[in-house]
Amino acid sequence: MYEGTFPHKRYQKTLEFLRNHVPSPAHILDLGVKNPFVEFMEKEGYSVQNTSGEDLDINTEVVKNNSAEVITAFEIFEHLLAPFNVLRDSSADKLVASIPLKLWFSPAYRSKTDPWDRHYHEFEDWQFDWLLEKSGWEIKARDKWTHPIKKIGFRPLLRLFTPRYYIIYAERIKN
Template sequence: MYEKAFPNKRFKHTLQFLKRHVSTTESILDLGVENPFSEIMISEGYKVVNTIGEDLDEDRSAIENSSADVVTAFEIFEHLLSPYEVLKSIKSDKILISVPLRLWFSSAYRSKTDMRDRHYHEFEDWQLNWLLEKTDWVIKDREKWTNPIKKLGIRPILRRFTPRYYIVYAERA
């Protein structure tokens, strides 16, 4: 249904990766407020509950009180000061995380008007891997992909060849 309506390549890759590792019979706690991708997951038959916009660095009660089979965190961890604490508080045995990768030719994203819409971390793949390992998760699958844009210039050319997104499926050790 959404195959042709995907707003970008990221959603298509994320959904394919999700389908490979999570059954529609499993419940999902999706970190972050309802968004276009959580709507896509629901339309694909997944049972999804989102957090409601609380500051997960300060209030992890939604995570700690969840009985979901799987936790998803799509482009959330870069906004947290302490993703370590969030990962430690997850009770489910499965997690899917995607993050934008740090680009050497572009500075970290920072909204001038919204304090919550900033990237405190833009990971390199090894950093997310290490964070997961340190919080007792075992990576079972991972992928990277580029994010080309239809503009002219040095950065758009570099985006054709430089991976921008990293997605990981991990299970509790």
């Protein structure tokens, strides 16, 4: 539908994954402030509300007191010190989340200009799976993809075949 119109490969992969596991229309609470990807979700027929930039490590009220069927978190959990709290406290029954995977050949991301733009966690897939399980979620589907960059060198070569992004669809475990 949007072939060639995505600014990033991950947008296309993320939208395909969301479409396959959460049919529209659905009411989504997207963690993080409104971003360009929200427009793609809305064009697909999803009703999307974003969080307002509150510190989700400390204040999880927005996920506790929300009527959304689905929580989405696209490259958000790596920025939190305590993603367990948000995952545990969510009132939604469905979750679609993606994270950048830890790369053995590259250090964790840290912006040199923005003190808030850094990764406190760069998970391996099993670590993220365990976090979800411990916080009350059961993974129903998962996928990974690479993120090649147009540079010459050893690390760019490794990025051609080393998965960088990991995405899951999970449902709340009923007690």
